[in-house]
Amino acid sequence: MxxxxxxxxxxxxxxxxxxxxxxxxxxxxxxxxxxxxxxxxxxxxxxxxxxxxxxxxxxxxxxxxxxxxxxxxxKPSTTNELDTPDARCMTGRVLCISKESRTLAWMIDGRVVSSMDVRFGSENTPTREGTFSVGWKAREWTSTIYHTPMPYAMFFSGGQAVHYSSDFAARGYGGASHGCVNVRDQAKLAALFDQVKVGDKVVVHW
Structure with missing residues (x-):
């Protein structure tokens, strides 16, 4: 290994x-x-x-x-532990997403407000890394490419979005997204969706 x-x-x-x-x-x-x-x-x-x-x-x-x-x-039922936040996450309102710890932390002025497990795209459809912003939101959305439901979608880079995934909830890390950031805790994401505003920063990092 x-x-x-x-x-x-x-x-x-x-x-x-x-x-x-x-x-x-x-x-x-x-x-x-x-x-x-x-x-x-x-x-x-x-x-x-x-x-x-x-x-x-x-x-x-x-x-x-x-x-x-x-x-x-x-496979603990508890949420993955957060790693040290990326420096870009320490100011303002940020969805701080770590590929290594497989977590999303909702941070405001350097403080973690909530966190949740996430999974990413495969090698063929990788989740882009970098600094982005929430371009638009949709409480109910279906992918126009893959025709799969994307509830509580918060788009940050083209068609890539943070959204709830029933497949992630059922299969865990046995599957992958088509590039989006999947969340398996629907209740946590629903609460986050109501807090995040268009224009808030999104940081995807290792």
Missing amino acids: DDGDESEQVRELQARLRQLDHFDRAPTGFYGTMTAGSVKAFQKKRALPVTGTVDTATWERLLTVSKEPTADEL
């Missing part, structure tokens, strides 16, 4: 590292820089070569010092 991998084995890795206090958030199944750092910390503590990559020796050692994760440890 290495940087950029995405699998159920990565999810198990993260859950086992979390048992040992090396990983401080809910497992996402994505091997990013935070996971690599957690692996390095584990390797250093266990006198293994500090590579940030999970080789056979690292995996076997991890299996001996951790227990098989429960279903709740693998």
